[in-house]
Amino acid sequence: MRTLALDDEILLTIDKPARYIGCEVNSVMKDPEKVDIRFAMCFPDVYEIGMSHLGIQILYDMFNSWEDTWCERVYSPWVDLDKIMREKGIPLFALESQEPVKDFDFLGITIQYEMCYTNILQILDLSGIPLLAEEREETHPIVIGGGPCTYNPEPIADFFDIFYIGEGETIYRQLLDLYKEYKRTGITRREFLIQAAGLPGMYVPSLYETAYKEDGTIDSFTPKVEGIPRTVLKQIQMDLTDTYYPRKPIVPFTKITQDRVTLEIQRGCIRGCRFCQAGQLYRPVRERDVEMLKQCAVQMLDSTGQEEISLSSLSSSDYSKLEELVTFLMETCRERMVNISLPSLRIDAFSLDIMGKVQDVKKSSLTFAPEAGSQRLRDVINKGLSEEVILKGAAMAFEGGWTRVKLYFMLGLPTETEEDIRGIAELSNKIAALFFETVPKEKRTGQVQIVTSTSFFIPKPFTPFQWAKMNTKEEFLDKARLTKAAVREQLNQKRIKYNWHEADVSMLEGAFARGDRRLGQVIRKAYEKGCLYDSWSEFFKNDIWLETFEECGLDIDFYTVRERALDEIFPWDFLDCGVSREFLKREWIRAQEGIVTPNCKRQCQGCGAARFGGGICFEKRNAEGEIEDGAAQTLMEYAHLHESKETAGCPEEMILKEMCANDGEGGAQA
Incomplete structure (x- = not known):
């Protein structure tokens, strides 16, 4: 008989108790006595965010298709329950069985963004698992990390036993078989980790050591155990058609961030934007077969009853069978009264024609991502989008009935000038003016609204801009103020709404993105001082972070505003994401010369x-x-x-x- 980990008294006092009870439609229940491996799959953020993540749904489906494995889910308790669990000594539990995570064989944590690092420590702490991998014993779960942040795992290396580098469909079965052998033969935990390090894509931080130069840069990164690889190559699923994909995704009891069926149509992107980490990490571009996608869509809608389906991709317009797939979905969804969402479309005639068909009744907002305000800077970042194309796309959108356009830009890009920044406001104004030029007064269904948003540029590993320096907080804020002032100078300023990101959070994210193993002590101390949910502005404590950097004898500017030499050894250089360092270096040089690739x-x-x-x-x-x-x-x-x-x-x-x-x-x- 399944018993809830939280009693009624607790459930009645916390926000959204449905986050913690499990038993959602399509969740998987198994007899724990009939499986060999218990795997807790964790997203270190609140339930509504984690349940929207497709990667966990795919791995959940894959693990539970194996008879010897039961995969369950874990999310970060919200701050109200976090307090209660600490006061009452309630260990963190998995949703399906409601049993403590510390009793599982594996705790797998997907790491999608740097600002969840203190939440990872919350998961370990509430589970009763030692924060440091070196302090864990045979009875503790193997803590394994995956996701895009593992392409520089060093800031959190001390907290993990293993990192899985790459896409999860390829090597997990081998790892679990190795684990079963470990339990059967009784070898030590360390011996198991050494053997695991021999599997493709597996990085075991405790088996490597870093030496530093006097200036704080890395001198060497070497294995401590003979026979383990010096370089870890990412794992990649080349066949996206005949592989695991959830036909029965879990249906949450409560509303989540992306409450819809997600259909991943391809991985990778052809565009080569120089700031974009995902565009490099997920190369080469691989498509799913359109017939498989049609079948999946029908099965997922049947099994969930969802009212919306979204096509997932870094650049959906580049999927070769998009028109055929959308035509099929329109026919299928019309019968079921289901909406179709098409994110990541390029704004061109083809895409707008498809959007027009999908949104033939209600025209929601369209999103453009010019990224930079001038053509010169768009060439620097290799955006591959001219002002002519942007304006032509906007005109077609207005002719098609759209009146609300969202524009996304970045501030602080390499080689940026004041002219580039003012270009953001000027381009926003041109698009607003285009509405009045394009749509006759008698045909206007509403007033045009341009929502212009800027984020602050953060250099990421395995991109051509991994050598670039970040702006300081003060420079970022000055540029945001300049953008705001430039918007107010425009003729159509009343039609333009301007938003910008927080600079403090960006600076910390920048430090974690290119940080080394020394940052682990900063993350741990900040967590112990109360830092948690750092990606949520209401909980972010910048003063504590800066104080902790100073206490640890580390300068945050060393990781952010310093431009790297071309021959500097990076903390992530022992990883191979498939894209060569020479290619990235060549693109960095081309960027500074403004040459488009x-x-x-x-x-x-x-x-x-x-x-x-x-x-x-x-x-x-x-x-x-x-x-x-x-x-x-x-x-x-x-x-x-x-x-x-x-x-x-x-x-x-x-x-x-x-x-x-x-x-x-x-x-x-x-």
Whole structure:
């Protein structure tokens, strides 16, 4: 008989008790006596945020498809329950069984953003698991981290036994089998971790050590145990069609951030924006088969009763079968009274035509992401979007009946000038003016509204801008004030609403993004002083963070406003995300020269992702946009050469030059 971990008295006194009771539709229950492995899958934020994350849904489905494994879910208790659990000594529990997390075999934590680091310590602390991996014993769960922040895991390395680098579908089965052998043979926890470090994509921080130079930069990063790899290569699922995908996603009892069915249509992005970490980490672009997606959509809608379906991708417009898929969904969803959401579309005639069909009754707002206010700066960041295209897209949107446009920009980009900043306000004004020029007065259904938002640029690992310096807090705020003043100077200022991000949070995120293992002590001390839910502005305690940096003898500016030398060793250099450092360096130099790099469909740039043996790297097209025979074989030969280091000293773009000779406008349009 399942017993709730929280009694009625507690449930009646806390906010949204449905967060903690489990038993949602499509959640999985198993007999704990009939499984070999108990896996607690954690998202270190509140339930409404964590339940919206597709990655956990995929892994939850995969783990529970195995008879020997029961995967359950864990989220960060909200501050009201956190206090009660500490006062009453209630251990953190999994939703499905309501049993303590400390009794599980694994605690898997997905790390989607840097500002959840203190929440990770909350999870460990409330579970009764020692915060430091070195203090854990045989009875404690193996704590494993995954997600985009593991591409620089060093600031939180002390708290994890293992990091899984890459996409979760590939190696977990091998890891769980190794764990079963560990339990059967009775080897020590350390021996298990050493064996786990030999699996592809597995990074065990305790088996590596860092040496520093006098200036605080890294001198070396080396394994402490013979036989474990010096470089950890990311794992990637190349076949996105015949793999795990939840046909019966969990339906929450309470409203969550993204309360809809999510259909992931592809991974990766062809665009190559130089600030975008996801665009580099998820290379190469891989598509799901359209027939599989049609089948999935119907099954998920049938099994959930959801009233909206969203197409998930970094750039949905680039999915080759988008029109066919949307046409199918429109027919299917019309019968079921289901809405279709299409985020991540480029604003062009094709995309607006699709949006117009989907939103033929109610025109919600459209989102443009110019990122920079001037064409010069858009070239620097390789946005691949001209002002002409932006204005043409806005005009078509207004003609199509939209009246509300959201614009997203960044402040503090490399080489930014005052002219670039003023360009944000000027572009916003041009778009507002375009409404009055485009839509006759008698056809206007409402007033135009332009919502212009700026965030502060944060350099991230494995991007061409990983060498760049951040602006200081004062510089960020000055630039936000300049933007606001420039908006007020515009003729259509009353039609423009301007918002900007918090500078303090951005500075801390910047430190964590490129930080090293020394930051672990800062994170732990800040947590012990009460820092929690740092991504929530009402709980962020900047003064405590700055105080803690000082107490630990570390300068936050060392991690943020300092520009890196091209040959500096980064904390993440022992990881291989598939994109070579030489490619990123080349793009950093091109950025400073304002040179645009064509997208992957127009011309292969030899980034290194071809080694994975599939995706867009193998889709060599002729002038008619047709995939040419023999392209895959050529790329396989390139991948072999790359791996065997036979091309040492030979620039990758030269190796691929002949291969890409026919990749022109035809390929781009395919």
